[in-house]
Amino acid sequence: MRIVYFAWVRERIGKAEETVDLPAGVATIADLAGWLSGRGEEYAHAFADPKVVRAAIDRHHVKADAPIAGAREIAFFPPMTGG
């Protein structure tokens, strides 16, 4: 599964994108954020306050309980500050 990161989530993790193989049991955005947090300090730092990190599945905003099955691209990023 392709995962992309933006803004300070990207900076903390140290990469803009990666492709990961998910273990069974990672079913929602919250599960994925939790699993990523366990991959190292940089991930733990990025997801330190999981409520602040927003997510999108295939370019649509989703909530933490959204199921990720079938997703092609999942994005994690801070609250938006465009406009």
Place this chain on the structure above:
Amino acid sequence: MRIVYFAWVRERIGKAEETVDLPAGVATIADLAGWLSGRGEEYAHAFADPKVVRAAIDRHHVKADAPIAGAREIAFFPPMTGG
């Protein structure tokens, strides 16, 4: 006293402005509209529905009960449709 007319008030009366000498007892905008209405058919037509005709004293919007003493210029016109 100088009186100016705009839009269909002007068209009905047939003039854009005039200077009039007011008789005693004409104290308010409503009094003035009533007095003008008695000056001829064209005036009666212009002021046929006095609630529709708006007034300004010295370039400030006023209501029908506004006193006209000391006014330099009084204007009568329909509701505004600018913008």
Place this chain on the structure above:
Amino acid sequence: MASTIRLQSEDFDVAAETAALTRGRVDIGAVVTFTGICRASEAGHDVAAMTLEHYPGMAEEEIGRHVAEAERRWPLLGVVVIHRHGRLVPGDNIMMVAVAAAHRGAAFAAAEFLMDYLKTQAPFWKKEERRDGSAWVAAKSADDAAAERWAKALEG
């Protein structure tokens, strides 16, 4: 605050007026413009042209009072109001408002406030040339209601 109020029969250039508002400044974060344009059809009838009559002197003063009131209500950094008079055909610009501020909330609110008041309080009158002759445009109760809401906002 820089403010420009002009009544003219000639057309105006929204871009040039807006550029003049913001040129050389780094404190303006938001510019809202409104342009009113003559339409070929109003309320179901065709309009070949319209003539805008105004009350010279009072029109400028009345707009000036509204601009001052807007400046009192919101932290503005610049206002332009230009209103044309004379004969206009469909597609012609009628008037424009531009408001500059640090943030968008003030710019949007002041632009809408100015438009609502100009529609109901500025001494302009439109006469339309229609297929069956010419006729003065009637004031819209929707415009009065729009202007009313600002009075309510003040009380509330």
Place this chain on the structure above:
Amino acid sequence: MASTIRLQSEDFDVAAETAALTRGRVDIGAVVTFTGICRASEAGHDVAAMTLEHYPGMAEEEIGRHVAEAERRWPLLGVVVIHRHGRLVPGDNIMMVAVAAAHRGAAFAAAEFLMDYLKTQAPFWKKEERRDGSAWVAAKSADDAAAERWAKALEG
């Protein structure tokens, strides 16, 4: 409805975009534009420059969804949304929205709706260069509240 959505690093010309919206048309009575400009000072600190990061692909799609929603809510005759990315300095244009409609109520409402949603939902992030280093701009709760009011307006 004609709509233009563009993300670009280059500057844009509000006048040219607006002219393209209205050219040759006589059904448009109102055009509202919003221009967002980079300020030299935000929330009390100096800003030397800012860099706008965006999510390519999603940014266009998300703006497109908001434009479609605005068109569903109001009778619009044209919409332009342009958002820049990359490095900008104070005085530079950041983004613009232009909305054309027959009447001003729809044009103002749709322009504000689009701005409120773009601020909180379009995937853009600003990083400011400040005197003490660079920092990501924090989302404002006022912007969330502004976007919320449209959801309430739908329910109410």
